[in-house]
Amino acid sequence: MTRPMERSAALFERAQQHMAGGVGSGTRSPRSGWRPCPIFVASASGSRITDADGNTYVDYQMGQGPLILGHRHPALVEAVSTTFATRGSHFALCHDLEEEAAAAVCARMPSIEQLRFGSSGTECAQYALRFARATTGRQKVLRFEGQYHGWSDAIHWSAHPSADTYGSLASPSVAPSSTGIPLAVGDTLVVATWNDVGLLEAAFAEHGDELAAVICEPIAGNAGGLLPAPGYLERMRELATRHGALLILDEVLTGFRVHPGGAQGLLGVRADLTILAKAIAGGLPVAAVGGSREAMAVVTEGRTMHGGTYNANPLACAAVIATMRETGKPGFYDDLLARGRRLGDGLVAAAKDAGLEACVSGVGSMFQLWFTTSPPTSYRDALDRVAESPFPTFHGELLERMVLTQPPQQGLFLPSAAHTEEDVDHTLDVARAIMPRVAEARAAGIVGATGRVR
Ligand SMILES: Cc1ncc(COP(=O)(O)O)c(C=O)c1O
Structure with a gap:
């Protein structure tokens, strides 16, 4: 050294x-x-x-x-420090910057008509799964081996399994990625191998009508940046629609990083629900879950609980607005x-x-x-x-x-x-x-x- x-x-x-x-x-x-x-x-x-x-x-x-x-970045420092100095850091009440920040995000991602802010990708991924289950009345979720959607008990399974635990290619094991996760949650998950259309079709043929959602990182960032094969996401979109499952795109890494409209903009695939975090606020702890009015109706109508003390606080919103402005140049x-x-x-x-x-x-x-x-x-x-x-x-x-x-x-x-x-x-x-x-x-x-x- x-x-x-x-x-x-x-x-x-x-x-x-x-x-x-x-x-x-x-x-x-x-x-x-x-x-x-x-x-x-x-x-x-x-x-x-x-x-x-x-x-x-x-x-x-x-x-x-x-x-x-x-x-x-000077624009972010100015936006956050001025907001803090002149308005405050936290109200847990409504304010004008929320709508401005939400509108700036929606303008960049056509699949997001409405959203709710949160503070971490983990939390918003958990909410997306909850909204999908509430919307469809179904329990199961299809996820992909080697992808990461945060550490919640609901989805931190088969994130990075070892070769001796990942099971067969056609039927990967559903393995908790940490000790302490209730094993019963595994019954709500189906795991598939990324980028193999045949195996994806087989998973939908077997489980499609029980699926509330299929969730994926559209570019598999947590497996080393693996692009989807041509036509793969389009086929996933078709299969989800045909089987009445929601397509959740986890754009925590890709959102506002790979294209003005995230991986959806780059690859031309439309999600029902999208999870955003990381680049949405340039380094402040902000996340969001959003989608079509239909997919967000369970929240709009108050049928599904969504909350959070720090959600959409003024510093978070100022950071989102400044980041959208700078990255929108x-x-x-x-x-x-x-x-x-x-x-x-x-x-x-x-x-x-x-x-x-x-x-x-x-x-x-x-x-x-x-x-x-x-x-x-x-x-x-x-x-x-x-x-x-x-x-x-x-x-x-x-x-x-x-x-x-x-x-x-x-x-x-x-x-x-x-x-x-x-x-x-x-x-x-x-x-x-x-x-x-x-x-x-x-x-x-x-x-x-x-x-x-x-
Ligand atoms: C694709 C993806 N989803 C979700 C998460 C979880 O986000 P957070 O760390 O903000 O909880 C991450 C974190 O790296 C991520 O890369």
Whole structure:
């Protein structure tokens, strides 16, 4: 190890006294690949993050996705601090900014006629499932292996199962992704393999008439940015409609990241219910669940409970309005995606120059580098590739040279609008310098998972 980490190590030691495991979320722990210890952040600005030891990194984790404008974007700082200073942080009563924020989101996503705000993706995913069950009067939900919809008991199943527990391809096991989840909930779920139309049709043939909903990440971000095969989402849409199930698109990662209208806008598929979080508010804890008037009627009519003390608080709404305004500027997504594509292509070229096979999954604003000739298409496929991948060396070498990415290969590069062409050039210089070591690691069989995914 060359970069200083003494202060982070000392803070981690201290944090373990009063915080379970010394971290605020499992994804920040050494178990998730942050070695030798978690990075303790001092401050961040634009595309850069500075840790407690004074190391400044180009940040491609971007807070796990929300920071679409970068750290501390002036428009967001101004909107949130002025709202706090002049109006207050929280009323738990109605105010004018709610409708302004909701209208700005609906204007970007035609499938969302109405919405409710919340504070986390987990919570809004749980609500979407509840609304779908209330609307259809059915109990079961079809979900996909390797996808993540938050940690609630209702859906945190088969998120990242190991090869010895995931069961057969045709009938994947329905496996809780944590201890402590009531096993009876498993009876309400059907699990399918991502991106196989035949298996999707078989799942609908067997369970379609019992399904309240099918839920998916339209681009499987939590499996490493796996795009849907051509026609796959369209077929899912058709099957859901034919069987009277709602299509829930979890756009927590993709919403306002891959296109002005999210993955729905990019891929041309219309959801009945959509879950949004992360980039909706540029880094403030805001989420939303919304859809057609019909799908939201259970809430409108007061038949289904939806609440939350902090929902649509003025700071949240100010952040949404500012983020929609900034990301709605002409060319925002063209520039973001083009810069990300140049980065991805450059990483592939650097790897190939070192004699490695390489490709990228996803799109420019959420992608991953794979040391294979083509990207994986399903979770199982990704898992097989991770087992043979020198990614841990790639990640560790980047970190030593102050380029911060998520440790698991099933994570993503998440560039923001604050990343400059110079940041990309610098990252590619680093990549060219480290790729021979990555190639050596592969030749020496130093391969496998960096850390637990979730
Ligand atoms: C696709 C997806 N859905 C839901 C969630 C849960 O969101 P939160 O962490 O805000 O509860 C995440 C979080 O990473 C996510 O990536």
